[in-house]
Amino acid sequence: MTPRNILRYAYYPGCSLHASAGEYDLSTRELFKKLNIGLTEVPDWFCCGATPAHNVDELLSLSLCAKNLELAARVGGDLAVACAACFSRLKTTQHVLSESDVKRQQVEKAIDAPVPLNGNVKHLLDILARDLGLERLGQAVTKPLFGLKVACYYGCLLTRPPEVPNLDCVEAPTIMEDVLRAIGAETVAWSHRLECCGANFTLSRPGVVLQLSHAILDSAKAAGADCIMVACPLCHGNLDIRQKEIEGVYSTHYAMPVFYITQLVGLAAGLKADKLGLDALIVNPMPLLKEKGLL
Amino acid sequence: MSRIGVFICHCGENISRTVDVERVAAEVGKLPGVAFATDYKYMCSDPGQGLLKKAIREERLSHVVVAACSPRMHEKTFRKAVESAGLNPFLCEMANIREHCSWVHQDRKEATVKAIELVGMMVERVKKNRVLPTITVPVTKRALVIGGGIAGIQAALDIADAGYEVILVEREPSIGGHMAQLSETFPTLDCSQCIMTPKMVDVANHPRIRLYTYAEIERVEGYIGNFQVTVRRKARSVIEEKCTGCGVCMEKCPVKKIPNKFDQNLGMRPAIYVPFPQAVPNTPVIDRENCIKFKTGKCGVCRKVCGPGAVDYEQEDRLIVEPVGAIVVATGFDLYSIEEKPKGSPIKGYGEFGHGRIPDVIDGMTFERLASASGPTGGKILRPSDGREPKQIVFIQCVGSRAREKGISYCSKICCMYTAKHTMLYHHKVHDGQAYVFFMDARTPGKNYDEFWRRSIEEEEAVYIRGMVSRLYQKGDKIVVMGSDIAVGVQVEIEADMVVLATAVQPQKGADALAQKLGISYDKYNFYSEAHAKLRPVECATAGIYLAGACQGPKDIPDTVSQASAAAAKVIILFARDQLEREPIVARVREAGCVGCFYCKKVCPYGAVEEKEIRDRQGNLVKVVAYVNPGVCGGCGTCQATCPSKSVELDGYTDEQIVAMIEAL
Amino acid sequence: MHPEKTKHAFEPKIIAFVCTWCTYAGADLAGTSRMQYPANVRVLKFPCTGRIDPVFILKAFQQGADGVLVSGCHPGDCHYIAGNFHARRRFAAFRKLLEFVGVDLGRLQFSWVSAAEGGKWVEMVTGLTERVRLMGPMQEFKELALEEQWSGAINTPELQEAYNSI
Incomplete structure (x- = not known):
């Protein structure tokens, strides 16, 4: 299939990207500008309800996403989503509502508009790897990330549950590794690529989060990774922001930078550190990047 | 004028609950040609058949319609009854008002109307039925057994011991099948080789068994009593007659x-x-x-x-045609592999168990080889990756089985028992080791089976954890097994040295292709279908073909041997007769109308159509017409639907009969 | 447990031509599994779909059928080796003819239902019944059949002449 030359998307950043994950938003916009991919932010978008809404009130959680889908449809084009949790909720809403007419009618009454069920919701990964394509992505690389050993962390929501996201193989996805190899980085084989970081419990049971995130960091380190790459602000929060805390509780030392996918791809595409928000990362990536000669 | 008798069965309450049988009898009694109509509680019972026979004699009935269950169930029963009352059996037809009516509809009025119509159609059809003489065919008293595992071996030995010749065809270079691979067998722990090899030798030495190993079935033609089987003997490159087996x-x-x-x-x-x-x-x-x-x-x-000069690099595949009268299919099973499956396959692999990429995650059959005294490790349980003895071993049951989301919903039946056996073998060989078993349910029906399972827990110290494993991954040289213990309600994590998966039992690869050659049916998993789940468990719906062993469904050794002997008994019953009566449902050519276009010959799947010359008294050729060999005709009727001049008719399914049914609508 | 039965203004007549080995057995399985489907269908058993002459379908429409279902073994599974392949080709051509004559092909369904697919049989019958119910009665062929009878009964001079000349 020949890729379309002009790529243009409606863009749903999600709450995190306007708060703790500002660098994800920044790097996404800058990278897409660099790659000539159009992004139009959905006007008046609001929270998708992740992660607590669907545990409390299904109708509410579906309606939140349905309204956002409806707003996005007015922009036109496929919807680009950066956050794995937003991606999962929006896709799940489409799935649930297309399976159940009753729920769809309830939701449509709640948001007072028809729900667009057929619009494509795409994660940034999908856009980079498939819409743009690995070949064109490779051509955009000016500074390949040679020698950087990356542990690709999918987390639990990008591929699961099996019937919803349809992004890649549920148990053995390769899409992140494909993107990284296209930009010259090295990927490590490790065991916790698809484990949960505990995002749901970030506030209510931080002990659980520490335990789960510790296992992930441990496994990445054991596999010989220099850094971790994520595609979700919630995973990032747990692995990066809480890393110091984990090191304290488990008396260990990682100093393992955690990048967003757009930051690493942006770096390879020749974007400068300030355009990628690298300074906003808690675990300082500069020593590693300097050591590998990537700055 | 026909005098038709109609008999409506209540089938206990199965029919009468939804169909007003009395009203059906009253309504069809009014149809022209119906001389007698009645209903009865159980038509198939002795008094029911008696009623039928009595009515035929007393009412001088010319045709009979029995409205009851599916003709697949009892058509033979009633035709036999009709015959014993002196009528030709093919003047009896059945209307299916149970499977196609009372069981699938709830509205009594609708069901009753439908039943009346169904019976009415059959009344019109039976008026056009003709007397059909039974056709007898000779029986070739030789049997073909496909598959040389324990099922095929048992069937072959039984048939041969009864005095008939047997052709045993095995795909692999040796007979023995999966049973020869096993180390010990449950529930007695006797060594599989010790009980298997004598039987294999019996086969080799039996004067009435001809053994073709490294051979496959190429083509099957013919019908019960008269099959022509083409066997492909793959090139072995070693001449069997010359080889002494010196090695x-x-x-x-x-x-x-x-x-x-x-x-x-x-x-x-x-x-x-x-x-x-x-x-x-x-x-x-x-x-x-x-x-x-x-x-x-x-x-x-x-x-x-090679001293005797047995090696022959030029040898080629040979095709051998064997005439046989009966076929026993015993192709056995294969194990589900957890590897990644190609896209579109209904069966999915196990990504959560590493898609088969972790070397010390093995399946049950591999464990059998490790435990076998003649196996690659000489009977020591050693890890394939580094040859170390595993001190913690985890067995996971129901891998693939009972997992609808993986594409298989059935229980593989043997895994609970062989896993219990594995824990025992492990404990006997690794005294300081610990075995854990994750299981959903322990299914141990069978003589001495539950006792055996309990022994693995109570005496051999296996720890059984009720729950499934969500995921396992390699961590250093250990395998971390994450699962849940639903009895206690906690998550369990075990660092194991080796993991053994009790993978699902599946039919052999290519089972569907063989079924198509044989013309037998199979289910969506490719297990072969028996003619009746309870009452004809070893026969195929295709006459003259019988099933033995795991090709029909997961089975352990005792069940397999029993079924193999049962299949052999069925073959022996068939061979006890010299002549076989076959259904006279064959095509006949009306020569006056035939113009000799031979479209029928082109479409006939059996090659039953021959060319026949019609000559006048002087011997001048008048025309060439088609002739259907009744011994070869399979009775599908494709020729009739194809014939442009409608000059060939399938007895029992003539245009007249079918149009009569349609017109009765 | 049982849903309330809805009354319909029009109950179509559905004729099913099926082979005895697969679809008839599949319909039997639907019965033994106590599945439920509309009572509109009447099943005619053939040894094989290869035996089913397209004329039977025309005949069925003439006799008042509003929908016809033809079903046999899945390709490759024919009890008679290849009958269903012949049927498939025959009906592919026949559908074109029917379409040419102006018959709505929604009234005619060909499918494969194996002996293990009781559920598929139920789906098939239910689907066709519902579809044909929406389409309404099939009049064209019925009227043709009536005309045929009528012209057969009438005593035209041409017919008389023809009889006399014999």
Whole structure:
């Protein structure tokens, strides 16, 4: 299939990207500008309800996403989503509502508009790897990330549950590794690529989060990774922001930078550190990047 | 004018609950040609059949319609009854008002109306039925057994012992099948080889068994009593009659490191090999894909060292046609592999168990080879990755089985028992080791089975954890098994040295292709279908073909042997007769109308249509017409639907009969 | 448990031509599994779909059928080796003819239902019944059949002449 030359998307950043994950938003916009991919932010978008809404009130959680889908449809084009949790909720809403007419009618009454069920919701990964394509992505690389050993962390929501996201193989996805190899980085084989970081419990049971995130960091380190790459602000929060805390509780030392996918791809595409928000990362990536000669 | 008798069955309450049988009898009684109509509680019972026979005699009935269950169930029963009352059996028809009416509808009024119409259609049809004489055909008293595992061996020995010749065809170079791979057998723990090899030798030495190993079924033609089977004997590159089985060729073969399938690829074999030392026949075969001689043309060592001169590089596949009267299918099973499955396959692999990429995650059959005294480790339980003895071992049951989301919903039946056996074997061999078993349910019906399972827990110290494993991953040289213990309600994590998966039992690859050659039916998993789940469990719906063993569904050894002997008994029953009566549902040509276009010949799948010359008294050729050989005709009727001049008719399904039914609508 | 039965203004007549080995057995399985489907269908058993002459379908429409279902073994599974392949080709051509004559092909369904697919049989019958119910009665062929009878009964001079000349 020949890729379309002009790529243009409606863009749903999600709450995190306007708060703790500002660098994800920044790097996404800058990278897409660099790659000539159009992004139009959905006007008046609001929270998708992740992660607590669907545990409390299904109708509410579906309606939140349905309204956002409806707003996005007015922009036109496929919807680009950066956050794995937003991606999962929006896709799940489409799935649930297309399976159940009753729920769809309830939701449509709640948001007072028809729900667009057929619009494509795409994660940034999908856009980079498939819409743009690995070949064109490779051509955009000016500074390949040679020698950087990356542990690709999918987390639990990008591929699961099996019937919803349809992004890649549920148990053995390769899409992140494909993107990284296209930009010259090295990927490590490790065991916790698809484990949960505990995002749901970030506030209510931080002990659980520490335990789960510790296992992930441990496994990445054991596999010989220099850094971790994520595609979700919630995973990032747990692995990066809480890393110091984990090191304290488990008396260990990682100093393992955690990048967003757009930051690493942006770096390879020749974007400068300030355009990628690298300074906003808690675990300082500069020593590693300097050591590998990537700055 | 016909005098038709109609008999409506209540089938206890099965029919009468939804269908007003009395009203049906009253309504069809009014139809022209119906001389007698009644209803009865159980038409198939002795008094029911008695009623039928009495009515035929007293009412001088010319035709009979029985409205009851499916004709697949009792058509034979009623036709026999009709025959014993002096009518031709083919003047009796059945209307299916149970499976097609009372069981599938709830509205009494609707069901009753439908039943009346169904019976009415049959009344119109039966008026057009003709007297059909039964056709007798001779029986070839030789049997074909496909598959040389324990099922095929048992069936072959039983039939041969009864005095009939048997052709036993096995795809692999040796008979023995999966049972020859096992170490010990449940529930007695006797060694599989010790009870299996004598039977294999019996087969080899039996004067009435002709053994074709390294052979496959190419084509099957004919019908019950008269099959023509073409067997492809693959080129062995070793002449069986000359080979003495001394084994020098295998010793001298320079290629030594080919993974041996018999040892689940753990052990190695040369390019000229027998799969295992007790193989029957003890004649090696050259694996042409890996042989240097076949790959490069050089080498030829085995031919040089072979004293009797048995090695023949030029040998080719041979096709042999064998006439047989009955076929026993015993192709056995294969194990579900957890590897990634191709897109579109209804069966999915196990990504959560590493898609088969972790070397110390093995399946049950591989464990059997490790535990077997004649196996690649000499009976020591050692890890395939580094040869160390595993001190913590985890067994996971129901891998693939009972997992609808993986594409298989059935229970594989044997895994609970063999896993219990594995924990025992492990405990006997690794005294300081600990075995854990994750299980959903323990299913141990069978003589001495539950006792055996309990022993694995109570005496052999296996820890059984009720719950499934969500995921396992490699951590250093350990495998971390994450699961849940639903009895206690906690998550469990075990660092194991080895994991054994009790993978699902599946039919052999290519089971569907063989079924298509044989013309037998199979289910969505490719297990072969028996004619009736309870009452005809060893016969196929296709006459003259019988099933034995795991090709019909997962089975353990005792069940397999029982079914094999049952299949043999069915064959022996068939062979006890010299002549076989076959249904006279065959096509006949109306020669006056036939113009000799022979479209029928083109479409006939049996090659039953012949060309027949019609000559006048002077011997001048008038025309050439089609002739259907009634012995060969399968009775599908494709010729009739194809014939442009409607000059060929299938007895029992004539245009007249069918149009009469349609017109009765 | 049982849903309330809805009354319909029009109950179509559905004729099913099926082979005895697969679809008839599949319909039997639907029965033994106590599945439920509309009572509109009447099943005619053939040894094989290969035996089913397209004329029977025309005949069925003439006799008042509003929908016809033809079903046999899945390709490759024919009890008679290849009958269903012949049927498949025959009906592919026949559908074109029917379409040419102006018959709505929604009234005619060909499918494969194996002996293990009781559920598929139920789906098939239910689907066709519902579809044909929406389409309404099939009049064209019925009227043709009536005309045929009528012209057969009438005593035209041409017919008389023809009889006399024999």
